[in-house]
Amino acid sequence: MVVQALKDQGVDVVFGYPGGAVLPIYDEIFQQNDIRHILVRHEQGAVHAAEGYARATGKPGVVLVTSGPGATNAVTGLTDALMDSIPIVVLTGQVPTFMIGSDAFQEADTVGITRPCTKHNWLVKDTARLSGIIHEAFHVATSGRPGPVLIDIPKDVQFATDDYTPKTKATVSHYQPQLKGDMDTITELVEAIERAERPIFYTGGGVINSGPAASQLLRELVEATGFPITSTLMGLGAYPASGDKWLGMLGMHGLYEANLAMHDCDLMINVGARFDDRITGRIDAFSPKSKKAHIDIDPSSINKVIKTDMPIIGDVGHVLEDVLKVWKARGRKVNREGLAKWWARIEEWRAVDCLGFKPSPKTIKPQHALARLEALTKDRKDRFICTEVGQHQMWAAQYMGFEDPNHWMTSGGLGTMGYGFPASIGVQMGHPDALVINVAGEASWLMNMQEMGTAVQYRLPVKQFILNNERLGMVRQWQELLHGERYSHSWSEALPDFVKLAEAFGAKGILCTDPADLDDAIMEMVNHDGPVIFDCLVEKHENCFPMIPSGEPHNKMLLGEASTKDAIGSKGAVLV
């Protein structure tokens, strides 16, 4: 019944790990060939893989794990997917209904534990409702603001048989978020677009969530108005990095021109972003002179952090379509004079070249490694980049260019070290022939390194590009800037030999230490038909700039060359 419902939902791959409480479902899986099951090595890996798959394909990712420890191991992934609005459906086994509450073997209160980290969850006590709930779960996961859902299925409910409810007959849920935006506010926004002297588009993950059509509409609107555009970490690729209106990422480690433009603009058009604290910095100093429009499908995102003048609740695709329609009907007006001056100022900020760095002939600078990786792979349309969490993640966002949506997977909201490797496995499952690279820090990568077994078993040629600074680099950077250079526990003294590690799993390992060898080594990685661990030994004490210190406004940004001593006031030090 479970497998039938999944097939009905168009599921072709499930990431999972078996155990006593899900054996009946595993038995069903064994007896069919439509759904492929990928055996991960840890349930956290299954959830991140499903997230990667979902982000890269636009389809919900599906996970199957057992009760108790299987379910608790999935909690980090669920929280990650909730924070980043990723649609996934997790099926967990549960002890039989008559044993629930008795501290039975491998019993955990899975719906209780996962209630705050799922969009919704269900404990199914009646087989007759099982298939209907599975269909409802897919609906909830994928509609409105997407997110993770979980269905907890006791073993006796799995064994029992009952009538199957096909997808078409499943009762339509009352959960139907509003897609169309309010036309009055949309018209108000268009009027503001016509007048604005210093406008900016601030776009986010909501554009990606809305689907490729939304990115297309965004591109059309940006090109037609000639407004500058910046994006959050989660929205990279919605507008192409090669586009001339592109200012780069904004935020704590965003580009100088993007942050200054946000600070000084008079019209901010937020398209599917949520005014995260990595963006706003000090709230009372955030873009003080601007009128703000906010397009978001989730009413709770509006006025949560920043007060909005033009709130538009709806789906990015639907709203942008209406904005374009109204703007065109009113004669495609913009304030050309104002815009020309605005761009001239932006060009001045661009000239600062905030991402400039000095490559060294002796050691590989991490920025250089990524710039080379970018140069050597950017022509491949089928290139997907995942990351772990830390400095390397920010450098990847800064030095790599994304031309299309759904080609960039990173853990933004939760910042989960250990996300990238399993996510790359999920991406590769969705796009078997693509070039999938996980830009990693050695510390993050070790958190889910067991998935090497999965990559090798299923011949998934994922490339693990590890910028190895032998440090918890991001932590080290904060300790340098904030804690008087007292490097408390921010390095590992016993790192593995990554080449041998790769070989132990039956994969290929590449070590690169010399900048002169870098290009060849990268090409060797790209051309190898199989999983690769690339151990790139980089400068150990490089800091990631630009950086807006915690608790400071956008225009108080630290640049690489600038003095960083005492940059963060004592009030900022308590912030994360």
Added chain:
Amino acid sequence: MSPLHIKKGSTKHSAYNLRPTFSDVQETHTIAVLVDNEAGVLARVIGLFSGRGYNIDSLTVAEVDHEGHRSRITIVTTGTPQVIEQIKAQLGRIVPVHEVHDLTVEGPSVERELALLKVANQGEKRVEALRLADIFRANVVDSTLESFVFQITGTPDKIDAFADLMRPLGLVELARTGVAALSRGVGSTA
């Protein structure tokens, strides 16, 4: 200046009023939430309040439609206007929640609470307790030679006032239901 009014899947208008939401003034609002009466729904609502650090001054819940399995949760909460807006929006996101109504801003409403008070005393104090109960229209629902249990309904303020008077007269125990509320007039909130 229309108040937030989430009716899922039905409202065409973006529902945001532009009151000065970021002021520091603390306001008390009574919010009615219509939910599917399914397992865990109350835990979701309470978890939302504790997880996001909102206050619950009072909470009542009971099934109001036995056939449709709908329950009505009435929550009294205090916060800045921004927090109140967030609470309503966050409640609206919970999947089994059908409707969220802010009775405090949606027009006039009535609020009632029921309380039981046990008062143990003798002599003059006993007479005085009875006399006050009469003024407050509280009923005696249990009595011994040394005690009464009073039942009182009214606004939370009235119950507070009555309890304050009973304290020096031997108040032993107090049980309150929390607020139930409906909008005035013919229209239904739900």
